[in-house]
Amino acid sequence: MTIAVVSPGAYSRRALALLPLGFLFLLALLPLGRLLLEGWDGVRLELFADDYLQGRLLWSLAQAAITCVLTAVIGVPLAWVLARLAFPGRALLLRLMLLPFVMPTLVAGLGVLTLFGPRGISGLNLQDTPWLLLYGNLFYNLPLVVRASVDGLLALPASRLLAARSLGASPWRAFWRIELPALMPWLSSSLCLVFLYCFSGFGLALLLGGQQWATIEVEIYTLVAYELNLADAGALALAAMLVSATAALFYAALEARMAVPAKTEPLALLKVNTLRRRVLLASALLVLLSITGAPLLALLARAATVEAQTWRLLLNEDTALALFNTLRFSLMALLLASLLGVLHALAARRSTLMRAAAFLPFVVSPVCVAFGLLLLYPGWTASLLLLVSAYALLAYPFIAKSLAAALDALPPNLPAAARTLGATPWRSFWRVSWPWLRPAFRRGLAFAAATTVGEFAVTLFLSRPEWLTLTTLIYQHLGRPGQANLDAALLLSVLLMLFALLAFAAIEWPEKNHAPDR
Template sequence: MIFGSAVLYLLPLFFLVLMIAMPLFSLAQYGGMAQWQLMWQDSYMHNRIAWTAFQAAITAALVCLLGVPIAYVLSRFEFLGRAWLLRLQMLPFVMPTLVAGIGVLGLFGNRGLLWSGWQDTPYLLIYGNVFFNLPVLVRAAFQGFCQVPAARIQAAQTLGASAWAVFWRIQFPTLLPWLAGGACLVFLYCFSGFGLALLLGGQKYATVEVEIYQLIAYELDMTTAALLVWLVLGITFVSGVLYAVLSRYAVSAASAEMLPRQNIRTLTEYAAVAVALLLLLCCCLLPLLAIVVHAAAAGDSWRVLSDSTTWLALFNTFRFTTSAMLLAILLGICHAALAHRWTGLRSLTFLPFMVSPVCVSFGLLVLYPQWAASFSMLICTYALLAYPFITKDMLAAWDALPPRFIQAARTLGASPWQTWCWITFPLLRPALRRGLALAAATCVGEFAATLFLSRPEWQTLTTLIYQYLSTAGQDNYDRAMVLTALLALFTLFAFVLFETAKPVPKETSHAHLA
């Protein structure tokens, strides 16, 4: 029994070693100093690396400029629909990158509803990055505004400080760590992003991740691809460490009284709320609406839903997601239990977030060639990218559990296993379902790992959409839009299925103790 418990505890560590550490170290056999020098002397690679860093930095700056006013309005004012708005503004982040990219194309691509002049320009990718990452920054800034003690703001207002002075002198110092941490996270996502860059960057504005994919899939240049992987890993590691350091300063002021939200009273406040809503509409909802409009006007292309290829893609998406979720639940619970007991291992929770799917997939192909295009490898990769969402939410809930419940159960003679089954797990179940919501959405929309590791007969919705979009013709474009709307609906269903789960009543733990 003790040996079995130890194996379960250490299962996430073994999994991370096999799926991340060993594959990445296997890439070290490629290249050398001579290859590094050749790559650094290549002006084409210089341009790719510089553009990748620039688009990530400019996106981080833009989402800060746009996200702070939106977060201020959401944290300061009470208005009709505010609670729903807080949930809906995370919708772009829940959507797969493929849905986000096609939505942007539907607005500003060759057949764009608003403007067709952004095709083959850098603006397409930057807008896509803003659409996908603005909710991350808004959420971080919102939490920062909520940590400002009301006493400080009220004291400054009593002394005659203007709203601008209160913001810069009182709120901004508290907000800054949250803002900087969110910006680092956005930079990491944009620098190591693949789906958006593949769809929106084109050949001229491709990022390093897209270059790695092209080097492997079309040129079979494993050496240069491996060097670029290490470059991406180095930069994302620095960004991840900086985010972790900044997060330590974003300490929750739970004991301080927060400033209560106020109803909208003046014309200026109405204007502020209207501007925030307009920004959210333009940056977060328009691409999704564009998909709906294009799909509604698809006409006969809706017959794609009756094709056997579509049904096979749906079946593959469902079975891959279901299988990966079963493994992700096991890994997530075990990792949360391990990190709860040994706090030094908590940083490993975010390790899969810091390594892009392209880098992981390439490393797996190099280290395990005999398992390439195997069902087990694909499912393990899906689970690797999904289970940290479960661990993160469960660990936060576990830390907040009142210890008296567990102590009472042990006093009444319950074994550790009985305590877990009847006390701990029921209290953690709402957090588990919240983590499952994002994990399921991640598996449904996974694109990069599927391109690398799946077989042609294992086509999913994401790869089928990309196939239609890459084929010339209006009918293929319309078919891609119809399937994208289906994928968005499928992802939203998977998210809502778990996110709307009701929390366990407080009386549950007392009933179990009795």
């Protein structure tokens, strides 16, 4: 039997998949394949015997692993407090946890430098220590682990915990024997992502690692951009891709094993009416603020004290050009990303392969993709089409994943009911399906916009000098000496932060006419 109005047939699904799959093939798989070949040719055992490069590889692995341990140790208690205690502003705080996801790496990096860099407002200079990068990693990844753990704790049925208590377990024992095991699938899959993001991260490592604590991604960039040593860069990229692919496979395996949580009766929130709970809540909020709030607040505080002449420095052609280019490239990329995202989401219904494919741009490192694109399409280097396509590649999975989830949740009876009430397929889509999908599209689009506006790695590789964007301009200012340049970078970062906040507002803006359970 075919339910004609509810799902496109197998043939049309395949036709829908052609464009996004072709795009992924040309912009991600082929370049990575080309990079693998380059790496394979350049692999020499003595290269990896080199102490310097060995150190880079080990440090890249170590900083990712240390971040995993730190986020788990800090994140799980934080998640418990947020999932179990009732306090005013709890829902808002949980939503604010999304903010770092849309914050460009340069903004976070400069925030960390403003706090703990030379002349940092904390008075503590951590420049040339590994702590700067680890702190930056925590800023991004602690919210990820906390959100995932809160979800895990909320999915635990109250009855299970109450049964444990009635069988004689103290709250503490019940945490270890019931809550933590239930949390493990969520925790481990989020830690896989943390490892992946830290290992293949570029912007933060470039800004905060310095010469001494640079990661393998920064080393690849240095080898390509400054030393034109493509052979060594290719070999390093091969090693980096192997590590990333392993982490991504682990993540995929963990996700596949994770059952979709059934609707459960969650535990009633505990009132904060004892001294112990008050202390617990206060310390959790303090830790959260000092890790995820402090860098942004420091950046704002420092920007507020910048001298007037720096503001004038910003009123020049470069800034105007950077702003114009950032908006222009983002808009073009978002148009392409919307098309790809919608087609991918439609094609991904009932196709596990398409769903996995939407995940690909999340797990590949932008540096590797950009490097691969350079190798594969040397004639197209610094072409606008390639740059915009690379932006769209990084941005469109947000739209595809968000829309695919909303499509899954759309009850097939709704469009069917609209048809029997006299609506044509197009009218049924416009009046019933689209209002259902619109919030998901808006959220995906906002994530995509935040990605393109703050994009840094691909821009450094593929852009031309005259295609200044906000991120490359900030980086240029940072490379120039003097306080005025640092201040200019700060102010531009605040502008970038405002864009991120706009995206965040678009993501979190409540949709008026929607059922509360959505």
